[in-house]
Amino acid sequence: MVVGRALRTTGCAGCRLSLLRNFTSIAGPSIRIQHPAKLSRCTTRNQQIRYSSQLPQHAESLGASKQDENSNMVEDEDVDREFEAAGDEGGDTQVSSIPWYLQVDSPQKAPKALSERQRIPDLPEHPPPILAPLMQQVSIDLGLDDLTLLDLRKLDPPPALGANLLMLIGTARSEKHLHVSADRLCRWLRSTYKLKPEADGLLGRNELKLKLKRKAKRAKLMGSAVDDSTDDGVRTGWVCVDMGVVEEAEGAEEYASLPKDFVGFGRRTEGVRIVVQMLTEEKREEIDLEKLWTGILRRGTAAKDVENGEAGEAGEVSQETHQHLPVSTSQSTQDPASSLGQTRGFHTTARRLTAGIGARTEHISPSTLEPLVANPFEDFDLQSIRDVAMLDLASGYYEKVRDDILQVSEHVPQLQDNNWRPFLLHILQTHLKSLPAEEAIAILGTGHLDRTSTEFLTCFYETISPIFLSKNEAEILIWLNCYAQDLGHPGYEQSRLLEIFDEVRAAGVAISLTSYKRLLRAILSPPKGQSNYHGPSRSALAGATEIVQTMHDQGFDILSEDMLVDLQELTMPDPLEEIPQHKIFTDPVDTFDLASVPMAPISLRFHALVVLLDLPLFRDESRMRLMNMYASRQHWQQFWEVFRMAPRHNKPQSASMYAFMLFHVAQTKHQKGCMTVLRTWSVDLQREEPPIELTGDVSEAMKACLLVADPHVERDANADPEAKGEWVSLWRRCQ
Numbered sequence: 001m002v003v004g005r006a007l008r009t010t011g012c013a014g015c016r017l018s019l020l021r022n023f024t025s026i027a028g029p030s031i032r033i034q035h036p037a038k039l040s041r042c043t044t045r046n047q048q049i050r051y052s053s054q055l056p057q058h059a060e061s062l063g064a065s066k067q068d069e070n071s072n073m074v075e076d077e078d079v080d081r082e083f084e085a086a087g088d089e090g091g092d093t094q095v096s097s098i099p100w101y102l103q104v105d106s107p108q109k110a111p112k113a114l115s116e117r118q119r120i121p122d123l124p125e126h127p128p129p130i131l132a133p134l135m136q137q138v139s140i141d142l143g144l145d146d147l148t149l150l151d152l153r154k155l156d157p158p159p160a161l162g163a164n165l166l167m168l169i170g171t172a173r174s175e176k177h178l179h180v181s182a183d184r185l186c187r188w189l190r191s192t193y194k195l196k197p198e199a200d201g202l203l204g205r206n207e208l209k210l211k212l213k214r215k216a217k218r219a220k221l222m223g224s225a226v227d228d229s230t231d232d233g234v235r236t237g238w239v240c241v242d243m244g245v246v247e248e249a250e251g252a253e254e255y256a257s258l259p260k261d262f263v264g265f266g267r268r269t270e271g272v273r274i275v276v277q278m279l280t281e282e283k284r285e286e287i288d289l290e291k292l293w294t295g296i297l298r299r300g301t302a303a304k305d306v307e308n309g310e311a312g313e314a315g316e317v318s319q320e321t322h323q324h325l326p327v328s329t330s331q332s333t334q335d336p337a338s339s340l341g342q343t344r345g346f347h348t349t350a351r352r353l354t355a356g357i358g359a360r361t362e363h364i365s366p367s368t369l370e371p372l373v374a375n376p377f378e379d380f381d382l383q384s385i386r387d388v389a390m391l392d393l394a395s396g397y398y399e400k401v402r403d404d405i406l407q408v409s410e411h412v413p414q415l416q417d418n419n420w421r422p423f424l425l426h427i428l429q430t431h432l433k434s435l436p437a438e439e440a441i442a443i444l445g446t447g448h449l450d451r452t453s454t455e456f457l458t459c460f461y462e463t464i465s466p467i468f469l470s471k472n473e474a475e476i477l478i479w480l481n482c483y484a485q486d487l488g489h490p491g492y493e494q495s496r497l498l499e500i501f502d503e504v505r506a507a508g509v510a511i512s513l514t515s516y517k518r519l520l521r522a523i524l525s526p527p528k529g530q531s532n533y534h535g536p537s538r539s540a541l542a543g544a545t546e547i548v549q550t551m552h553d554q555g556f557d558i559l560s561e562d563m564l565v566d567l568q569e570l571t572m573p574d575p576l577e578e579i580p581q582h583k584i585f586t587d588p589v590d591t592f593d594l595a596s597v598p599m600a601p602i603s604l605r606f607h608a609l610v611v612l613l614d615l616p617l618f619r620d621e622s623r624m625r626l627m628n629m630y631a632s633r634q635h636w637q638q639f640w641e642v643f644r645m646a647p648r649h650n651k652p653q654s655a656s657m658y659a660f661m662l663f664h665v666a667q668t669k670h671q672k673g674c675m676t677v678l679r680t681w682s683v684d685l686q687r688e689e690p691p692i693e694l695t696g697d698v699s700e701a702m703k704a705c706l707l708v709a710d711p712h713v714e715r716d717a718n719a720d721p722e723a724k725g726e727w728v729s730l731w732r733r734c735q
Contacts, residue, residue, distance in 0.1 A: 112146075121149040124166070126249045128272045130193060131166065134243075137188060142181040144170030144278060150293050153272070155300050161242065162273040167293065169277045171284050175235045179203045182239040182278050189243060201239040208235070237283035245271040382414060386427055393431045398459040401427070422472035424463050428456070429476060437487050444484050447491020474504045475515045482522040494523050498543045505550060516551050517566060520544055524570035535573040535600055559613065565622045568606045568629065575633040585637060592680065594665070594673040596636035607638050617649040624660050631664040639664075655692045658685060662701030666708055674708040682730060699734040706731055 120135050138144050150167040152159055159165050172178035182202045189195040203211070212235075248271050277289055385408060392401045405424050409415035415423055432440055443456040451461045460480070464473050478500055484492035501519060504511060523540050526533040536544070552558050576597070585596045599607065610618075610626065618626075623642050630639040643661055646653045658681065665677050682702070685692045694702060706713050710727040717723065717731045 117145040119147070121147055124149065124151040128166070128246050128248050128274070130243075130246050131274070134274070134276075135168065138168065138170055138181075138185065138276065141188075142170075142184060143177070144172060144181060146171045146284075148290055150290070150297070152293065152297060155297055161275055162245070164248070164272045166272055166274045167277060167289075168274065169279070169284070169289055171281050172278055173281075175208065175237065175280060178237065178239055178278055178280055179208055182241055185241055185276065185278075193246075195243055195246070197244065198242045199239055200242070201236045202241075203236075237280040238287070239278045241276040241278065243274045243276065245273050248272045382412075382423070385412075386423075389424075389427050390431060393427070396455065398455040402459050402463065418465065418470075421463050421465060422470065422476070425460070425473065425476040428460055428463070429479065432456070432480075432483070441484075441487055441489050444480075444487075444489055445491070447489075448481060448484075448493070448496040450491070469504065469507050469509055471509055471511060474500075474507075474509045475511050478504075478511070478515050478519060482518050485522050486528070488528040494540060494543075497522055501543070501547060510554055513551075513556055516547060516556070517563075519547055520566070521570060523547070524567075533574045535602060536571060541571075541602070559609070559615065561615065561618050561622050564606060564610050565618075565625055568603060568610070568626065571600075571602045571606060572629055572633070573600050573603070587637075588676055591636045591640065592665075592673055592676045594636040594668060594670055595634065596638075597634045599633075599635050599638060607641075611641050611645070617645060617651050620654055620657055623657065627660065627664065631667075652688050652690075653684075653692075655696070655698050658692060659697035659701045662698070662705050666701065666704035669708055671708055674705045678702070678705055678709055678727075678730065694734045702734050703731065706734070 118139060120139050123132060135147060135149070139147055148169040150169070152165040152167060153163075155165070161167075172181055179202060182199050183205065186197045186199055186202075189197045279287065279289075385405070389401045389405065392404075402424060405415070405420050409420035432443070435443070443454045445451075445453040445457050450457060452458050464477065469477075478497070481492050481497055481500060485494070485497075497519060523543050524536045548558050557563070579597050583598050585591065585598070586593060590596075623645060626642045627639050630636070630642065643657070646657070661681070662677070665674055668674075685694070685698070692698060703714075706727055710716075713727045713731050716725070717728045
């Protein structure tokens with residue numbers, strides 16, 4: 001029974017066989033057993049050889065000698081030692097469930113030194129003022145490691161985050177550290193630099209902890225284990241803080257300026273945009289933003305360098321080969337592969353111009369080179385052509401000037417592709433403005449329908465393209481009709497300007513802001529020589545409304561300071577000669593006791609736009625223009641509203657504005673009004689920041705008002721130095 005239990009406890013057939021051998025060797029001779037060809041897993045190759053060996057034939061009998069028994073015991077001991085050695089080797093071996101060809105050894109990265117992890121990158125060329133303190137804040141105060149600064153300002157096309165981009169990348173030590181650092185960075189930018197950063201991926205205070213608790217609770221209710229993986233939709237591992245556009249460094253305009261002919265969507269970026277990418281170590285290794293943006297920047301810079309290099313080489317080659325042109329004398333006898341047109345081989349790389357020309361000219365003899373006839377118009381200056389044309393126009397040779405310029409345009413590159421048309425039109429414009437008014441009216445013919453009565457009109461309208469009206473041609477045509485109207489030509493009316501505007505709009509030509517303002521001024525201005533102007537007509541206002549609407553559709557700012565002041569000047573009617581007494585308004589606060597007459601409805605609407613719209617404070621020149629218009633027409637209520645625009649915007653009033661206001665009040669010769677103005681504004685002069693001294697123009701204007709308020713103030717102040725009084729004291733302050 002004991003032997004049976006011992007044999008059953010051994011799980012290996014080899015072990016059971018060894019135990020049985022030891023037991024039988026004690027009792028008597030060893031038992032010979034035929035060994036199986038296939039052994040268990042505990043049997044090694046040496047054991048198989050041992051068990052499969054043939055024993056001597058004389059050991060088969062039961063009456064063997066003692067020497068045979070001793071040899072068998074030694075043999076059993078050797079087998080036991082082999083089993084023990086095999087068991088030790090098997091115990092040290094671990095069997096993995098993953099095949100060897102799928103096992104990946106994770107590389108062991110050497111940890112970086114603390115000084116290397118906390119190193120702050122060097123500043124780039126023309127850094128914005130905020131960049132240095134930002135990197136100090138991110139590295140020292142927030143504790144981000146391995147900072148990397150990417151200068152993407154030269155990248156063309158710009159990134160989707162914006163043009164003139166600087167990207168700062170840092171590594172956070174944990175998910176909690178990531179969100180806490182991003183939150184503190186946003187608060188620091190808002191409080192210190194008054195910026196409005198946008199942080200994508202940021203979880204607020206305790207928001208991450210709350211979301212993880214809710215996730216664990218849901219997993220518990222569903223009976224599933226909590227997933228500890230970081231890819232759970234809650235822990236992002238990445239926060240992108242867009243600081244917005246900040247002020248760029250001085251002298252960086254030339255570094256990051258766009259070309260004048262830049263075409264694109266949106267508007268130009270005035271400043272530098274800074275983005276801070278904050279990631280955990282695992283997320284940063286996974287995304288590898290440095291490799292991505294460095295490759296994009298390297299390819300963009302290389303393409304730009306290659307383009308500039310090819311342009312420079314092409315310019316040098318064109319200058320070197322400009323004197324002679326290689327011409328083949330026997331093209332039919334030459335081998336096609338060696339001809340000038342077959343110098344490029346079967347490859348996809350672009351050949352360099354210098355190398356190509358050197359290879360083509362090496363095998364050509366000097367006899368095959370013919371000198372190129374020099375272009376006599378290459379050295380022509382456009383200014384010299386313009387001067388010669390002006391002399392011919394002064395002599396009346398209009399047709400000759402047009403033929404000469406048309407002939408020259410075939411050889412001068414600047415005048416090709418119909419560029420000679422605007423060139424000649426500008427010459428005709430300069431010639432017309434140089435003439436006296438009577439002579440200019442004479443060569444303009446009978447009116448806008450006349451196009452052939454004078455040589456000037458014939459040359460002018462034949463130069464304008466009959467197929468497509470260009471921008472320059474449309475602007476010159478508008479200028480001609482507006483200039484004729486300013487001269488007082490009776491044949492050029494306002495209705496013709498509206499027709500020209502309809503033609504230009506139908507052709508889809510986008511004219512400049514100056515041409516639009518010229519159109520508005522010509523349509524809304526009163527006819528020359530007309531007195532007692534009551535404002536523009538309904539048709540003129542309707543046409544002006546269409547022009548303003550078109551300007552708005554084309555992207556012009558129709559509510560700008562200059563635009564509003566110009567429209568107010570154009571629509572302001574002349575002052576009325578007789579005004580009913582009940583329409584005059586007088587108030588010590590609103591008009592300072594000056595009689596204010598009502599304003600025309602159209603002018604009152606423009607004034608409401610000037611005063612009520614949330615626009616920046618107008619310049620002193622614009623406010624003076626408005627105040628001058630209002631004072632000349634006795635609109636004193638609106639006069640003081642314009643003067644008070646600076647206090648409403650919390651801006652100081654300038655000394656020139658005080659002097660301008662006091663001079664206009666003094667010109668009214670209204671004693672009570674001057675007294676009210678002096679009592680009010682002489683005190684406010686000292687409250688300005690900085691206080692305005694009573695010197696210069698301010699002193700002279702104050703004296704003019706004092707002489708209206710008290711005609712004897714100067715005599716009283718000079719006659720008695722001890723004299724006291726309100727106006728005498730103020731007079732002495734002005735001296």
